[in-house]
Amino acid sequence: MIYTITFNPAIDLIYRLQDDLYPGQLNRSQNEDYIMGGKGLNASLLLKRLGHDTVATGFLAGFTGDFIKQELTRLGIKPYFITVEGTTRINAKVKGQDETEINGAGPEIHPENVQALIDYLQAELTSDDVVFLAGNKGLGMSQADYVAIAQLSHQVGAKLVLDSNADLLTSCLEYHPFIIKPNQDELNEIFDCQVSSQSDVIHYAKRLQDMGAKHVLVSLGGKGSILVTEQGQILAANAPKGQVINSTGAGDSMLAGFIGQYLDNGSLEDSLRQGAASGSATAFSTGIAGAKAVEQLKAQIKITEIGE
Ligand SMILES: Nc1ncnc2c1ncn2[C@@H]1O[C@H](COP(=O)(O)OP(=O)(O)OP(=O)(O)O)[C@@H](O)[C@H]1O
Numbered sequence: 001m002i003y004t005i006t007f008n009p010a011i012d013l014i015y016r017l018q019d020d021l022y023p024g025q026l027n028r029s030q031n032e033d034y035i036m037g038g039k040g041l042n043a044s045l046l047l048k049r050l051g052h053d054t055v056a057t058g059f060l061a062g063f064t065g066d067f068i069k070q071e072l073t074r075l076g077i078k079p080y081f082i083t084v085e086g087t088t089r090i091n092a093k094v095k096g097q098d099e100t101e102i103n104g105a106g107p108e109i110h111p112e113n114v115q116a117l118i119d120y121l122q123a124e125l126t127s128d129d130v131v132f133l134a135g136n137k138g139l140g141m142s143q144a145d146y147v148a149i150a151q152l153s154h155q156v157g158a159k160l161v162l163d164s165n166a167d168l169l170t171s172c173l174e175y176h177p178f179i180i181k182p183n184q185d186e187l188n189e190i191f192d193c194q195v196s197s198q199s200d201v202i203h204y205a206k207r208l209q210d211m212g213a214k215h216v217l218v219s220l221g222g223k224g225s226i227l228v229t230e231q232g233q234i235l236a237a238n239a240p241k242g243q244v245i246n247s248t249g250a251g252d253s254m255l256a257g258f259i260g261q262y263l264d265n266g267s268l269e270d271s272l273r274q275g276a277a278s279g280s281a282t283a284f285s286t287g288i289a290g291a292k293a294v295e296q297l298k299a300q301i302k303i304t305e306i307g308e
């Protein structure tokens with residue numbers, strides 16, 4: 001089973017402005033969408049659409065948490081959420097000339113809430129499982145709480161799929177995640193550098209492997225992605241051209257599409273192709289992409305092996 005963990009889920013409230021965002025003024029949106037969000041939940045949805053069941057876990061609270069539970073039921077995704085006090089956050093994604101995001105803090109997570117989640121995972125996880133750990137920790141959670149999940153996954157021999165911010169990501173590397181997916185900004189932050197070329201990406205991806213990661217997939221937005229495999233192979237995928245409608249969740253879709261294909265046939269090249277198609281398909285969709293859009297884009301993904 002694939003367990004996706006979202007400590008701080010959200011309703012993504014997409015505002016579409018006619019023109020641009022003017023701070024300090026009344027801005028009116030032309031229309032808006034309310035979409036279940038949070039990195040693990042986005043992954044669960046993409047995987048469901050590609051035919052993989054997941055258990056979505058984490059913390060939910062209040063009326064917004066109820067909306068997410070209803071959405072999960074409607075979408076056929078199995079939820080196991082710990083209910084906490086307060087209100088699950090609403091993240092504003094404002095589409096003007098650029099995309100401006102305001103992500104909420106979310107409800108306070110107490111040590112007993114974390115313990116309840118760890119107890120559940122301890123009882124459920126086996127070495128056949130995948131743990132998809134993505135996004136920020138919840139308010140009040142410590143870095144150690146986050147790392148404890150990575151450690152538990154490692155101890156039981158489950159595959160850890162990791163996509164989190166620089167500090168959390170680097171603290172989990174000693175538990176040998178199966179795959180991590182930093183983007184260019186995260187590489188810059190982790191290594192205090194300015195990645196500007198393909199060889200920089202490869203160099204820093206290898207350093208992340210030295211620190212414990214197995215496969216490293218670096219996503220480069222509209223410039224595609226580069227996979228450095230555990231075996232030392234370097235594969236690049238292009239990003240097809242298309243109309244970007246909403247890039248929120250493109251990275252989650254990429255990683256989910258990758259792992260879905262890997263579980264299907266174990267081919268890293270096919271996994272990169274499906275990951276790249278899933279990321280772009282979501283960027284070209286209103287919410288998380290559907291299976292048809294992913295399938296159609298696969299034909300446009302070219303995988304190139306890069307020699308050293
Ligand atoms: N503008 C785009 N055009 C085509 N493909 C895109 C575009 N943006 C993203 N993608 C695809 O999605 C993948 C992941 O996108 P990106 O690098 O933006 O992830 P991210 O920074 O983790 O994003 P997010 O946090 O919004 O999910 C890219 O590697 C690419 O394959």
Ligand SMILES: O=P(O)(O)OC[C@@]1(O)O[C@H](CO)[C@@H](O)[C@@H]1O
Nearest residue numbers: 010037038039091103135136249
């Ligand atoms: O605040 P976090 O947990 O870092 O990110 C949350 C979030 O921006 O990530 C997803 C896209 O990747 C959105 O659905 C969601 O709003």
